Amino acid sequence: MTPRLGAPLSLLAAFLLLFSLGCSTGGGGDDPTLSVAVSRQPTIPGQGTRVFVSAEACQNCHGAIYADFRQTGHPYKLNKVVNGQMPTYPYSSIAGALERITGAVNSLGAPQSYADVSYVIGGFGWKARWMDRNGFIVTGTGVQYNLDDGSMSAYNAAQVDKKYDCGECHTTGWRPFDAALNPNRQDNLPGMEGTFHSTGVQCEACHGLGGIHVATMNKADIVRKATPRTKAELEAADQAYGRAIACSECHTRDGERNHANGYVSPANAAGFAGVGGRIMAAGGLIQHHEQFDELLAIDPDNTAAGSTRMASFQTAKFTCTACHDQHKVTIYKPGTPGRVGGGPGVKSSNADCMTCHPNNDPAQSKHPAMAHLNCIDCHMPKMVKSATSRKSGGAVPVNIGDIKTHIFRINLSKTDASQFTADGKFAYPYLTAQFACHQCHDGTRAHDRTDRNESGFDFH
Template sequence: MKTFHRILGNTHLAAVAAMILGAVLLAFSASAVAQYSEPETCMGSVCHSDQYNDWKVSGHPYKLMKAEDARNRPIPLPEGYTWDNISYVIGGYKWKSRYMDLDGYILTQDGDGTLGNGNTQYNNFTGQWSDYNANLENGTKPYDCGRCHTTGWVENPDPTDLSGNQDMLPGIHGTFFAGGIQCQACHGTSHPGNIPAMDETGGCADCHIRGDANTIPASGGFVRHHEQYNEHLASPHAAFNCSDCHNPHKKGEFSIKESAECGVACHSGIAASYAETSMYDYDVTCEDCHMPYATKSAKALGPEIDGNQTHGDVMTHIFSIDTDPAGDMFTEDGGFVALDSDGKAKVTMNFACQRCHLTSSLEELGRFAENFHGRSSSSLEGLGIDPGLSGHWWDSTRSGEGFMMEVAYVGDDVFVFMSFYAYDAAGNRTYLFAQGLVDPGATT
């Protein structure tokens, strides 16, 4: 019996040990899950340091920041406010900053509180303040944008029930796990070894979309912001995924994959002929013309010419250019981008061309832009004598010698002024000048 009791005791101890071990493993598992919820864990130095470092300096983590974090960044405050009056900052990384009061409502008036004072949106590119819903009193504009500004957003169907509001604040109509777009917002909450496959276009489209995906909302002569997916579907690239061209962890302007550069991935023939043009010599890139700033997030950055805007602050993903000087990019009421019968859009020359060529008319630009990549010759001469040839030209093997050329349209004719600088037989500096009208498309 004694031996039996010893065996039974050992069996009992083994069971207890197993229970303890199970509890330890369960606690470890729970701890691991809790740790994984922080991006520093799942994308830290152990596993994904490169992706983490790229993500950390992109705009995604900073879509919504607590005031205690935002105050350490170079973000100014609206007149009459201190950081003690602010609960959260919306944005503040690239384009603009908006501010939430201690009840979670978005500020619409400056510190004076007088209706119409406004100046509660700070525009980073211009360093200027502008209005945001200045027709509303403070304490009336709720924050309900968490789906694209936070991770784990759950909308509160009854905002008067403060238990469903973040921090129990009446102005925040939902809850979230963390401000900004953290790892789980795109990858889900599973263990890194079991991340579900993500439809990468659909993933980006969760936020980079406005309204019906088959329309492109517009306002004030610009495409409205965060509509890249809408534009993408109306472009020649609709069959591609976002990540075919972009590294989604990187800041937008640095996110284009080398393998996706226009002249590498798809348009090598066009890129080769374009490399022989003066625009290439002036470092005009594919994106400059085909992805112009036709969208506005915070503030227009260029002048209005003949009733047309020329320069927003976000690049478009429409790509195709309308070279018709009379073309209209928007519907008659200005509320949407105009689409053709196939649902495709085109960006007009006031954005694609006039942003740089401010003194050229759309008629002049249209002559130069029409069939630009489809001309019979890939050589510079094949372009004809056009305003794009204006500039200084020289042969690096012939020091001190070259041309200065200015070309402009005069009605239906092309006016050319040229200066040739060289040396005569005695070594003296010599200038030769010529000017006159030539036929459009002439090459000599």
């Protein structure tokens, strides 16, 4: 149920709330901006007092969930540098990476220490980038640190003084810079293209403003399941400040709506009326943060038609939480070094898959060599690139990314050449043998198959 966002807190309730929260700076990478005094919250004309209470307030009643959530990547999408100290993370580290920056083209050049850095973008899981003292993203030929292999790579090497406009999905309480609606920049930094309440994706990014819920303790006063914000809400005087953001608004690329494009996504401009979009690709792999687009499965040759999924899939399975516990880590396993996947926040075992697909147990496969496989080995190959990629071995090398795809559907009747559009900008909503099979069947083993006819072989 949508919370009563317009209802102001009483002065007494606000005072008690402020007194109970204090100003803890947290630890283990917690940003001190997470605890913000209620009195500092803005008043939106016609909306009453709109109050963020911070993730730490949620911890008071939801301690176990909060502890799990702090082990995920969401809170670390953007990290403020405090007192010149490098941010820290639950599983990963960026120690020594800043000193390896080369070829920076921004006006201030490469930061020499964290005293020259205002914020760090990411650092959990895949990669890290830095923002200079003026809030501009450090761009150049060797400015991105990749956690997988410790390499440095390019980022927007031709763009000088790139502004940070990613706050819609990297922060909590983002309001884009607008001369009329929000003529402000975070910390008064010229490179910041807006303002926010908290760094990272915190509880209230997905659940909406928590002030009323904390005061009333009524579950009707907090968003339990967010629905995508409308264009009208985003264009309103408050710029949808404090409204809960749905997964589909950020886990999309072609469906991105922002202040710069007038909240009309490229997919909308191409004829699709909904949230999300086509599956964008580059360099022979799908680009990252497109999980919703992969689930949506739009045919890029017929964008206006929308999803190609069966109605039963859309109604029964078309939700992230069918497989994910959004409050728990997915890519790391507690006590296991490295980004190994299969963490407590994801259902990835064959038993999990067979909850919906009971007749497709690989252990019962008519192909004995497949009995040891997991469903996701074939249906979720690493076809997406966030930071690094590599080539498989064999006579015809296959691109291998660093994130598993969420397309799932395999179509062996399609040739490898039909995985992407002719210009390489979009992926079709199915997996060809190139990715579903040939990352393993790469032509180097006697059991490799060249038959792509699905009807000629009963895999399950």
